[in-house]
Amino acid sequence: MTSMSNYGDLRAELETLTTEAFRPELSEIDRLPTLEIARLMNGEDTTVPTAVAAQLPLIAAAIDAIAERMSRGGRLIYAGAGTAGRLGVLDASECPPTFNTEPSQVVGMIAGGPTAMVTSIEGAEDSRELAAADLDALAVTADDTVVGVSASGRTPYAVGAVEHAHKQGALTIGLSCNAHSALAAAADHGIEVVVGPELLTGSTRLKSGTAQKLVLNMLSTITMIRLGKTYGNLMVDVRASNEKLRARSRRIVALATGASDEEIERALAATDGEVKNAILTILGDVDGPTAARLLEESEGHLRVALAKASG
Secondary structure, three states, X not given: OOOHHHHHHHHHHHXXXXXXXXXXXXXXXXXXXXXXXXXXXXXXXXXXXXXXXXXXXXXXXXXXXXXXXXOOOOOEEEEEOHHHHHHHHHHHHOHHHHHOOOXXXXXXXXXXXXXXXOOOOOOHHHOHHHHHHHHHHOOOOOOOEEEEEEOOOOOHHHHHHHHHHHHOOOEEEEEEOOXXXXXXXXXXXXXXXXXXOOOOOOOOOOHHHHHHHHHHHHHHHHHHHHOOOOEOOEOOOOOOOOHHHHHHHHHHHHHHHOOOHHHHHXXXXXXXXXXXXXXXXXXXXXXXXXXXXXXXXXXXXHHHHHHHHHO
């Protein structure tokens, strides 16, 4: 049972956070026309990319460190509660279809488990021990990266995850929307995207959530580019798991090679539908098994494999 004095301490702490600040100029927002409220929200949202831009050097350094670990077989693990946790799960779940990663390579941990994706799990975010237990279930190693995500930068689950991962020798990143946060201080790489007070006081699913989504997009996407999961700006590791993705696979091979439809079909048939391999058979003028061998020798980097084929 939390005492009243503890509640007082927490309230005092929240009042120091930029993300929790009250904006008196918006205290009559509920009396405005709908279009005017929409304009206000839209104006608020335009400030988010600028706040992210201020952190780009730190984001880039974190990405290079993640890619170095993942190239050794490590995993990218997000840990957060509420909106922050859901955004991590979202980013992780989109990596397999986009980059043909295994589901275990990019993982989203949310306080309270899968049920918390759609239902608020009371108290889960307050437990550092729960974060440690969730990481232990994944058997975190020194090759892994754990990204704690928390708008406030003080959520015990996110801070606890970073602290526990650090003890295991893992790379740690703390993504917060407040300056001088406990989360950033606990991490090897602290990224603090200060977006300022929210339109609705303390509703950090708004600008803070948008900022977190933008940074998570960068962490996963640019890491995958560094790992050779793309060729130029083409998703050559896309997993063709439905009709739309099968059509996209053919389009990607066409954009990369300029080959005829018939040649593309032959290449995909010779490579079991693997886009990257099919491109290599066409541009490198090699057969399917040779393409697979060259890509394996090149650790999946198509440009390196093409150089080997032409050399």
